[in-house]
Amino acid sequence: MTTATASGRTLAHPEPGEIRLEAVLHALADPMRMRIVRDLAREEGAELPCSHFRLPVTKSTSTHHFRVLRENGVIRQIYRGTAKLSVLRRDDLDALFPGLLDSVLAAAARQAERLGTDEA
Amino acid sequence: MTTATASGRTLAHPEPGEIRLEAVLHALADPMRMRIVRDLAREEGAELPCSHFRLPVTKSTSTHHFRVLRENGVIRQIYRGTAKLSVLRRDDLDALFPGLLDSVLAAAARQAERLGTDEA
DNA sequence: GCCGTACTACGAGGTCTATCGTACGAGCAG
């Protein structure tokens, strides 16, 4: 439980009603972002810092991808100390688009297995 | 090239094994293309000519979007006379990514209803 | 107070995308 040590730094997230399907699909259409989402889904409910994901890109690019995921309503991000923790917005997504996230994740897992592209 | 033998102008489609999830998601992330796919799904199995879709763009742009859908494995296209008919590749998509197409279509329908953006 | 860590902001480069307009080829109706 993140006891919101709230430092005043707050990040803008779309309301559930603001989340658009095209935006979510677009966010998931990038391999790097799909990888992040898959990692988050694997540790359901876990709040992971950006540095936990060993992405093969620079930190600037990571920031960009996390921002896209957040602004499109796929993840939620909060600050805690110097770290920024990310969580999948499964509840909101499931409420808006039932079954979508699960089938996308299943499809990604299946394709990763098929192509042997399964990363950590 | 398009060295078409008069009766059988054939179009290149990806094999089922060539269809990539990111590509499918990317194809569906565009409102114009999502609209095409929804129309096709609504008349399941039907072969509809491009002209059936009254898209608010020029013909060049339509051609472009249909091409993207075809090259990414979402639809199949065949010539018949002067018309080019399009069909949803539901069988292949369902085999590759079970449930994906249905949940995306359901999500699109739900969002259209929510936003009152239902066209057609 | 000072420094290291974690992440951000801004700008730039290169690529991709969506859109259009115009010109062309393929088929069908006279």
Place this chain on the structure above:
DNA sequence: CTGCTCGTACGATAGACCTCGTAGTACGGC
């Protein structure tokens, strides 16, 4: 054959996107 309709191809333009590097801010420990 002549024209008409359907769709394609090519070129161009404007905008978005992914990537990076550098400089900067917030936080925690010394």
